[in-house]
Amino acid sequence: MKLVLLSGGSGKRLWPLSNNARSKQFLKVLENEKGTLESMVQRVWGQLDRVGLVDSSVIATSKSQLDMIRSQISSEVEVIMEPTRRDTFPAIALAASYIYSVKKTSLDEVVAILPVDPYVHEDFFEKIKDLENVVRESDADIVLMGVQPTYPSSKYGYIVPKEKSERNYLQVSRFTEKPSEEQAHALIEEGALWNCGLFAFKLSYLINILEEKGLPTRYEELLKQYDKMPNISFDYEVVEKTEKIAVFPYEGNWKDLGTWNTLTEEMDTSLIGKGIISEECENTHLINELDIPITVLGLSNVIVAASPDGILVSDKGTSHRIKEIVGEFDNRPMYEERRWGWYRVLDHTKIEEDHEVLTKRIGVKAGCNLSYQYHYHRSEVWTIIKGEGVFAHEDKLKVVRPGDVLQIKVGERHGLKAVTDLEMIEVQSGTQLIEEDIVRVYMKWDEVEDHCYSLTNRKDKISII
Template identity: 65%
Template sequence: MKLILLSGGSGKRLWPLSNDARSKQFLKVLPKLDSQDKGLQSMVQRVWGQLERLGLTQSAVIATSNSQVDMIHNQIGKNVPIIIEPERRDTYPAIALAATYLYSSKNTDKDEIVGVLPVDPYVDDNFFKRLLDLEAVLNASNAELALMGVQPTFPSEKYGYIIPNIEQSTKEIVKVSHFKEKPNTQEAKSLIEKHALWNCGVFAFRLGKVISLLEQNSLPTSYDQLLDNYSLLPKISFDYEVVEKTNNIVAISYDGAWKDLGTWNTLTEEMASDVIGRANKSNDSVNTHIVNELDIPVSVLGLSNILVAASPDGILVTDKQASPRIKELVYNLHQRPMYEERRWGWYRVLEHTKYEDQMEVLTKRINIKAGNNLSYQYHNYRKEIWTIVKGEGILLLDNELNVIRTGDVVEIPVGVKHAVKAVTELEFIEVQTGTQLVEEDNHRILLTWDEIEDSVYSLNK
């Protein structure tokens, strides 16, 4: 059985910690699975660790957008197989692209069962063991699609429901009648009485089902060719494009613990601590959580059942019950991400100022992990000044290599090619000055340090 993990979303419901570059699955606020380790981990680190323990990572790939690749590599390793969407086009195109990768690049047979799941469920290991039962269920039932549903513990309005056909179902296999998306509480109670299951976004199919759909629509089944023609795929969810058009669907139930940590009130229930970062609260602040990523202290006095979240992107103070409504406030809030994790480390925007003459000044704190490097690049619309505050590195500037250390100041003029590698953990303050301080002005020439050194060697021969 092959597994496709879907990693997407912009995580607006967990603003200000989540943004377009750092979705909810990357927030390091959960306790590590090893009870002896007091560190923090993210949802994606937790799930990938569970799959590793069960020996399932060898058959798994992650489908995601280009904006999340560095974050995935940073958190779970550079050898994780990733299917990168050329553009965001919903879950059906992402799954179709991953299917062609398995089919044409990995020579997977059309009869192979493929399981699909989100990259961020909060579950125990039994969830993934139960997921593997979908293969046997598909083979035994001859169904086209098999789902895994969660036994509801309360009448939730947040989840979709899988409605069974009781007469055609058995104890082991549920015959699916239809679906109900996010009913009100009264409807949910009625559905639970009819043995409905929460739809947790987990399903399985034979690889040939998706390959056949592509062939029917005259779309390539080769991974490389579908990459080049990705924009031809309909911008639609797998539910609408495939599930709703499939008649023979079965499901199995999972009766263990399962949570979607998609809102602050649910996430705080599982956080490693009620205070993370430079913060404190009074003893009479009951059921109050603080997450502070800033370098200034946050204190809460005499307030209960609230959340305070502070990051370079903003500050949120909310009653926990009201926290799912955060989208109402930030739906139209558009700004550059102020914090990002990259394949080489991380950066934080300290200040961004725009002047009337179109000039801008952007100040960043940049941290590069030992042995990693920034790409060989140049900029057309800005100059940069770096002040090294920690560590040692090798700087390539205008085809010349030099060692840089704490206290050094480096000036990078407009248009000059440059790169840096961290010998030890390297940190510096970068001040950008120019008229277009945007990601699009990062013109990358080479990514790896081996390529960069080879290029310098050939130029200086």
């Protein structure tokens, strides 16, 4: 069985910590068995590893989340990247075409799809292993996993089965999406299960659907036509049109940590970052990513979250409304994790109508490097404040240490490798300060060194003394 983990999200539900580049699954707020903080995606990947499913798993995601995934999990994780962000049907279709034409997987193989961030115990993933047999035994085109509800929630979709059965799966009668609590109570009485977004099918089923729609089944060809595919969910495009659907009940714990209220229920600490929560506060959480302290006095059932993107102070019961409240915010992400480290925007100022200045604090992990690149619309000044590295500038290399100031003019090629963990302040100045104004010459540092040495006839590689 192949497992496809879908990593998406607009980054609004846990604002201000989440943004378009750092969706909720990447927030490091959950404590693991070692006592360190990890993200939802790190937690899930670790669980998959422990139950032996990592080698058969791939992650389907957008370009904006690729660096975050490689930074938090592994640079070796197999990723299927959408060329443009779309809904779940095109994403799952692309994953199926990859498994079929690139991995050369048999059409009889079972493929399971699930979100990358469910909050579950390891037995949930052990249960996934049984899905393959259910798909084959049930003769259903799609088999969903349904969670036994613990209370009448209006936040989840419900799967209503037909009659009860002696088998370990049930035929599906209908679906109900996010009912009222009164309706949810009636659905539970009817034997309905929560739809946790996990389902499985034979690879042949989806490949046949692509052929029927006149869409390519070869991965490279589908990539070229991706922006022309219907921007629609898999539920609407496939599930609702499928007649033979079964559900596989799961009676263990499952939770979607999609709001500040549900997320803080699973946090082992009430304070992350600089700050104080006074003793009389009850069920109050403070998460502070800023360098200034925050104090919470006399407030109970409150979430206070602060990041470079903004500050949230909310009663937990209404925190689910944050997505609609901040939906009009369209500012650039102020913090991002990348494959090489991270950056935080310190200041962004428009000096004149056609001239901007952007200041970042950048951290590069030891052994990692920024690409060898140049820009059309901006110059940069780098000030090294921590660590040691090698700076490539206009095909020449030099060692850099704290206190060094490096000036890069428009159009000049430049790159950096960190020998130890390195931090610097970058000041960009120009007419367009956008991430798209990057022309990458080389991504790998070995290529940068080989290029520079070939021009200077040097054979000895530079090293820190």
